[in-house]
Amino acid sequence: MKSRFNIGHVVSGGAHTLLIGYVLFGGVFSSEPEPPVVTGVDIISTEQFERILNADRPPLTADDVETPVAPEISEAPPEVVTEPDPVTPPAPPKAATAPEPEVTPEVEPPVEQPVELTDTAPEITPPAEPDVAPDQSVRPVSRPVTRVAPEAVETPEPDVQIADVDQAPTAPAESETESIEAQEETAREEAAPEIPTEPKSGAVTSSIRPKARPNRPTPPATPAENDTQAAETQTESRESSVNDALAQALAETPAAPSGPPLTSGEKDALRVSVQECWVVDVGSQAANVTVTVAMSLDRDGKVVGGSLRRLSATGGDENAANAAFESARRAILRCQRGGYKLPIEKYDHWRDVEITFNPEKMRRR
């Protein structure tokens, strides 16, 4: 360890010695200095320096300051428009003379009171059903079999007993004296080789839309149960209550709209579509009426015929409410065109629509 230390010192000392020697004797500091740069300087007086500074400025002399020109004042006074007094002054009285009417007494042409037409408005008779073959035959109905077997088994006769094998009925022969135990006809239970599901072909692509589920009736108020009786029957009714709850929960689930509801943007799109056609007569009595209309839409977004109806109207008499409703109806029907653009996957959420038309903001325009 000590020898290594010494070797390090020796090497370091030698290297430094060589470096110092090179600096001292290698001619590093022997080069000639750069020649100095010499600049010529002129000595000027203070007046000359001032003149140079102000060379590019306009001279500040009183004579050169631009004096603003005062506008010429017309001696004529401004013309004053005198508005006439709106109140017509009484005219000087004139001598009373009986005026000679220049017209003869008019005789009004009689116009009788209107009579309501007794007939009804003509309607277009819808064309008869075309007497042509339907494009598609009636799809065969799958048999409601519940049993699956390797081979299909036809539906047995109704009075045939179900057994594991087919057995023909026996008929007693008149000549035979020996009594043969009567054998009833048996047949295998009806079966199909596979569970019938959706038809693979020939399926209809659309069907009649089921009617909207009616609003659930409000359950009648049940009187408070007697605590004692309830305690006694609690055990007995527990299972039935559980079954009821199960049935109710399972029954309600499919009827409620499934999937995500309409987004604000989707609702706004419908709102904008309708309001573009909502013509408001802001000076009318109907403009005081807020009317709510209800309708059902088909899957194409079109109003189902006959479903558009008035739910409520506030703010005016019956005539005004009718006019407000008809204006709303025109808006809905006119702007539906090929159907309102709504997401088909959310059809359950927009099948039934209620729109409130509130013209209050329009009245302030």
Place this chain on the structure above:
Amino acid sequence: MTKIFLALMLVLTSVHMAPNAAMAQNGPLRIEITDGVIEPLPFAVPDFVAESNGAGQIAQDIARVVAADLSGTGLFREIPEEAFISTITNFASPVQFADWKAINAQALVSGAVSVDSSGNIAVKFRVYDVFAGQELGNGLRFRGTRDGWRRMAHKVADAVYSRITGESGYFDSRVVYVSETGPKNDRKKRLAIMDYDGANLKFLTDSNNIVLAPRFSPSGDRVLYTSYETGFPRVFVLDIGSVTRRVLEAQSGDMSFAPRFSPDGQSVVFSVTDGGNSDIYRMDIATGTRTRLTSAPSIETAPSFSPDGSKIVFESDRSGTQQLYVMNANGGEASRISFGQGRYGTPVWSPRGDLIAFTKQNKGRFHIGVMRTDGSEERLLTASFLDEGPTWSPNGRVIMFTRETQGANGSASLYSVDVSGRNLKPVRTQGGGSDPSWSPLQQ
């Protein structure tokens, strides 16, 4: 036990999910619309069908008047005949709604005219809501003389207007006004009467005397007006049918102005100027009994009844400036209803009873405006060098007034404006006109 647990989980799950479902959407999709468009409703009036010989021209004329009435409201826009895809050649034929939908006709009026052997005509019509594909109300038929065809056309238009807007119309009505001819410094004035659209003009007085402020009676058969023919301003009542008139009261020394009938037509309110003080009086027409309704030292004038006859609105300068006040029909304490800047005058109660029209002068401009009967919701409908003297259409929807132009050659003419402030337009008159008074609907 497992079944019970499963049931509890289901119930808890349904209870937990129920509020979320309700928040998301409970029942039908509900939206509210607060923005609409203000634009005329497109309609089509094909020429009426002539159902007898000689009815062709009058059938066309009636259809044109009906269309002009509706278009003139500013609420409807007629679709020109050139745009029709189909037309109606038989009143009893079904309407091809698709053809009218295609040209965006929202309302369709079909009609037919027949002339009988005595020259009388019968007009029948139907109104359809094209997009609903159904008739609006039932068809109607009018009968009358051939000379009265314009009135029959106006009646058809009134019915159409009523069925679409839910309000009564105003087309079968007339206007009495002061016809003005000649330069400003030598202007001739006389009473004139015409249909609301300027047709069938007739003069009721000559131009020898100055006449002012004619006012229709509620039944439309008489006119009150002020005339200087006796040397002083006096109120006259004129029977339109016979064109006979009489002084309403012959009390010397008074100057009576601004007469107006009560809604029942039995009495008249007017102002009487006596010694520089004007007050409002009510007079029973049958008995001539006069009742003083105001007794302030200020100027009270321009009274107008509310439609139910229980109130009177008038102008007064009792507060130092000309403002509007409302009092009971038998007088008593009056309450001020106008509080805006400027001066208010010539108030007229709307036939609907909901608004009061007035003239307002502010900052050198004149306006026709309306306000609620309690003075709220004041709205100015016009602005010009000089607008004054509003009168309401029979249905309270339109206001007619006088507009005078500036300068030595300025003239007065009649204008009308919708109560919404839209559809400002001149009324067709022969020469100049001022001080209009709109009649009720004719019977």
